[in-house]
Amino acid sequence: MSSARERLTRLLSLVPYLDAHPGADLEETAGYFNIDSDTLIDDLQLLFVTGRPGHMPDDLIDASWEGGKIYISNAEEVSVPVRLSAEEAGVLVLALELIDTLPGLDTQAVRTAAEKLRLAAGENLHTPVEVSPIPADEELMTFLKQAIDAEAAVEIDYYVASRDELTRRIVAPSRLVPGADWYLDAWCYSAQAPRRFALSSIRSWNSAVHPPLGVGDQQSSAHEVTMTLAPDGAWLADELELSEREYFANGEPSVRIRFLVHSVDWLSRFLLCHADVITDIDDSDAVEAALQRLG
Known part of the structure; x- marks a missing residue:
């Protein structure tokens, strides 16, 4: 059974479709909307109590489907296909503008979609919808x-x-x-x-020609670190906003993370703050620096 939202969405599309296809076949129309004929008849019966405010007979949509052919009348006000408002289209265009800035995407396809959306949303205004993305050099x-x-x-x-x-x-x-x-x-x-x-x-x-050496930091160049976190520390993967992680069970479920580090000094401080949930790390320099801080 369709939800109320699904049914409303279908009805808003059904009326324009039937208005544009008078005498549409009942079974073909049901197939077009991916429903069975009984569901379509239920929708058509609902149209009898649908229309303009006032609820007088001439305010309501009339539908008939005798002989398997569907006809509707008095549906002019809802016979136009549903369109995005300028504000709704503007939000989507802005989202596409932001997506266009992400690496690894087909930027031409994103820009083409944004331009089509501008034109389609602005048809009733006779001008494309203009949305200014966040300015940047x-x-x-x-x-x-x-x-x-x-x-x-x-x-x-x-x-x-x-x-x-x-x-x-x-x-x-x-x-x-x-x-x-x-x-x-x-x-x-x-x-x-x-x-x-x-x-x-x-x-x-x-x-930059090369990263500078930090104070007391003899390994400031970027390098990758692999670290294993106990179950209680798995949240650190989210805190560091890491997508590269591996979950496994070794007695207790744990998470192994791999990330880029730019400073041994920072990593040693990180180890001291979270030593109770870090079970393994492949950076001996950071471990030594952390031990020196404790000493």
Whole structure:
């Protein structure tokens, strides 16, 4: 049995279809809407109490299906196919604009779909629906996407409005995030910690020749680490926003994660904070640095 939402959606499509195909065959119409003929007759009977406010006989839709041929009348106000409003289409266009910024997609197909949606939604307005995506410097966006794909460090001049200060930093970009502005999530070698940077505050950018060595950190270059978490620590995989993880049972269910680390100093502090749920790690330098901190 169809839900109320499914039935309403079907009726909103059924009336325009029957209005455009007078004398439509009952069985063929049922097949077209992927329902049986009894369900279609139930829908047609519902049309008798459907129409304009007032509920007078001439306000309601009339339907007949004698002889297996369907005819409807008095359905002019609901005979137009359902269309997206300009606002609904605008949200979808904006979503496509954001998808267009993601790496590894067929950008031409996304842009074509967005343009068709603009035109289709704007037919009644006789003008395409205009939606402005979040503004961002195209050259900067391209540069950062390439750096993310290459897992490369970059040098940026970043304006800190709260201090009215222009700072120079070397960062390792990890992802671009849309919001009120575009933001860059990255490891900041200056702060020796992850940071989020607003693209509108990046004044200049260049490829970094090499990441700097942090204070007391003799292995600052990016490297991958494999770590095993106890069941109580499985949430750390979500906290680190990791997609590469493996669940297995060895006495108790555990999770093995693999991720990119830009600083042994950061990793050693991470180990000290979560030592009770980390059962194995393949980075001996980080373990030694953590032990030195304890000593």
